[in-house]
Amino acid sequence: MKIANITASLHRHEIDLPGIGASIESRMFVFVEVETECGLKGLGCTGQFLPWSTIPCIEDHIFPLIKGMDPFHTEAIHGKVWKQLNNRAYTGVISNALSAVDIALWDIQGKATNRSVSELLGGYSREAYTYATFGYPFFDEQQIAEYAKKFLADGHTMLKMVVGGEPTRTWKDDVRRVHAARDAIGPDVDLMIDANCWFNPHDAFMLAKALEDVNLKWFEEPIQQNDARALADLRNRVQVPIAAGQMEGNRWRFRELVMHHAVDVLQPNVLYNGGYTEALKAAHMAQAFNLPMANGGGWPIFNMHILAGVLNGGPVEFHYGMWMTGKHFFDGTPDPVNGKMTIPDAPGLGFTPNYDALRDARITDPAGAQFKGRDAHGYLLRETILKSA
Numbered sequence: 001m002k003i004a005n006i007t008a009s010l011h012r013h014e015i016d017l018p019g020i021g022a023s024i025e026s027r028m029f030v031f032v033e034v035e036t037e038c039g040l041k042g043l044g045c046t047g048q049f050l051p052w053s054t055i056p057c058i059e060d061h062i063f064p065l066i067k068g069m070d071p072f073h074t075e076a077i078h079g080k081v082w083k084q085l086n087n088r089a090y091t092g093v094i095s096n097a098l099s100a101v102d103i104a105l106w107d108i109q110g111k112a113t114n115r116s117v118s119e120l121l122g123g124y125s126r127e128a129y130t131y132a133t134f135g136y137p138f139f140d141e142q143q144i145a146e147y148a149k150k151f152l153a154d155g156h157t158m159l160k161m162v163v164g165g166e167p168t169r170t171w172k173d174d175v176r177r178v179h180a181a182r183d184a185i186g187p188d189v190d191l192m193i194d195a196n197c198w199f200n201p202h203d204a205f206m207l208a209k210a211l212e213d214v215n216l217k218w219f220e221e222p223i224q225q226n227d228a229r230a231l232a233d234l235r236n237r238v239q240v241p242i243a244a245g246q247m248e249g250n251r252w253r254f255r256e257l258v259m260h261h262a263v264d265v266l267q268p269n270v271l272y273n274g275g276y277t278e279a280l281k282a283a284h285m286a287q288a289f290n291l292p293m294a295n296g297g298g299w300p301i302f303n304m305h306i307l308a309g310v311l312n313g314g315p316v317e318f319h320y321g322m323w324m325t326g327k328h329f330f331d332g333t334p335d336p337v338n339g340k341m342t343i344p345d346a347p348g349l350g351f352t353p354n355y356d357a358l359r360d361a362r363i364t365d366p367a368g369a370q371f372k373g374r375d376a377h378g379y380l381l382r383e384t385i386l387k388s389a
Helices: 051-066 074-085 093-113 141-153 171-185 201-210 228-237 251-259 276-288 300-309 320-329 355-360 382-388
Strands: 003-016 023-036 041-046 127-135 158-162 190-194 218-220 242-244 316-319 340-342
Touching: 003 051, 003 093, 003 320, 023 051, 023 093, 023 320, 041 093, 051 074, 051 093, 074 093, 074 276, 093 276, 127 141, 127 190, 127 300, 127 320, 141 158, 141 171, 158 171, 171 190, 171 201, 201 218, 201 228, 228 242, 228 251, 251 276, 276 300, 300 316, 300 320, 316 320, 320 355
Parallel strands: 127 158, 127 316, 158 190, 190 218, 218 242
Antiparallel strands: 003 023, 023 041, 127 340
16 A cells, blocks of 8 residues: 555634624644555644644655555654654754654555544543633633533533733733633633643743642743743742643654653644654653653543543643534544543544535635634634624
8 A cells, every 4th residue: 555645725713602792713724645556545634823834744745755655654653754854853844744744644554444533542542531621811700600610511621721812911900801701601611722832931920829729720821932941940849730842853852851841731733743653752752751741732532532531631622613623624533421432433533524515614715724813823803702702
């Protein structure tokens, strides 16, 4: 079995949250299909970052390099990409592109062997715990409390909210928002916060220190650039556990986080860190240091396989926007039920593309991929939300 063709395309989905009345999030992604000479196809995906660079990287650079190779030989494929396209180990576009291709290769392997990707990655479990990311950065205390209760009523058992991200707010405002969420859900529900690398070390410390009484499960990516040294310093000064890693592009960045004792929870995301092949290396490194893993950066339908497959896998993130995007564009995706999800019985990834939905949402003009009236995460600006609320 040999790789015969690879295609990549960009798509966008507008996310509606009940009660808001307008799209709160514009989610883009690059969809990839790898086809073998015998007609077997595997699907892959990477996120919205620099898509007009990622697509030609896949089609014009990675595909010609690996055409004719065996999709089971992921180490050889990665080795060829590293040596000829990325011998200085930079991240970003090349990591995102390789991630999407690698996911598709594992999907092919699963279909060829009639096994799920999670089985091929280790087969530790067919289930994984889940958490729901519900709290957008533009939510005030009242909205945070309201949606925390809504998601809890829907059966979610762990919740995460975003802090930072709003230039008009300070860390003191986030203290009030987090307390509002904790008061709404009670003391026994696991609550996490995610700053998306927003704060400088001082403000991250002030916020974490002020929230030590809230009993947070973790503080995710609290510091700009995921500075391993600064994360380690913060971790030593506060009682809140630290998590990071969703956008790291290779094993050496994970090694930096681990060796600096910078995190309590490691968070590789297969859409960005080189796919399952690279994520498996991060998982085994974490095992050697007795570190648990969890999913950060969403896209649960892909990350569920690595977290269910390895023995130190933790909860899968059902970020509302990416969860709804996955349901819209792929058929057969699992939902969380009472805080757990089950790997589908179908082989490979266990779900299939909805080609009609993909066609209708495809972006072919770079001008159509620009965010208008949204922040860097794709969220509508706060004043637009308030007008529609």
